[in-house]
Amino acid sequence: MQDDKHIAEFLSGKSSHTLMLYHHFLNEFSKIGDITVEPTKTMIGISNTHKRIAWVTQLGKNFIHVVFPFKQSYEDNLCFQKVGQVPAQQQFNHHLRVLNAEDINEEVLGFMRLAYSGEK
Numbered sequence: 001m002q003d004d005k006h007i008a009e010f011l012s013g014k015s016s017h018t019l020m021l022y023h024h025f026l027n028e029f030s031k032i033g034d035i036t037v038e039p040t041k042t043m044i045g046i047s048n049t050h051k052r053i054a055w056v057t058q059l060g061k062n063f064i065h066v067v068f069p070f071k072q073s074y075e076d077n078l079c080f081q082k083v084g085q086v087p088a089q090q091q092f093n094h095h096l097r098v099l100n101a102e103d104i105n106e107e108v109l110g111f112m113r114l115a116y117s118g119e120k
Contacts, residue, residue: 006039014059021064022056024101028109029054032116053115068094068115079108 011019029035029046036047044056058065073083073092082095094111098104104112
């Protein structure tokens with residue numbers, strides 16, 4: 001499912017709170033469907049069987065930062081702190097900052113399901 005050695009390098013030295021948030025996020029995603037967690041040079045990619053559906057781009061002192069790449073902008077939300085189009089692409093990155101386990105609420109779960117299903 002994942003490259004544990006390289007993932008461990010990303011998680012090394014992180015606070016117990018940040019680790020709890022990271023594992024909680026992955027656990028909630030895995031309830032939606034099978035996921036693969038893969039490290040890249042600078043972030044952790046989360047994929048379904050077809051494509052990357054999210055990125056953990058930052059593991060902060062007391063938060064995780066996640067980016068969902070969608071084909072359209074979902075501006076009408078309460079969960080994303082930023083939505084931006086990738087230049088010259090039909091991709092809109094939706095930035096989520098998770099500070100507490102409760103931040104993975106029904107709205108966020110809806111976007112997680114949307115990302116997993118491939119966005120219709």
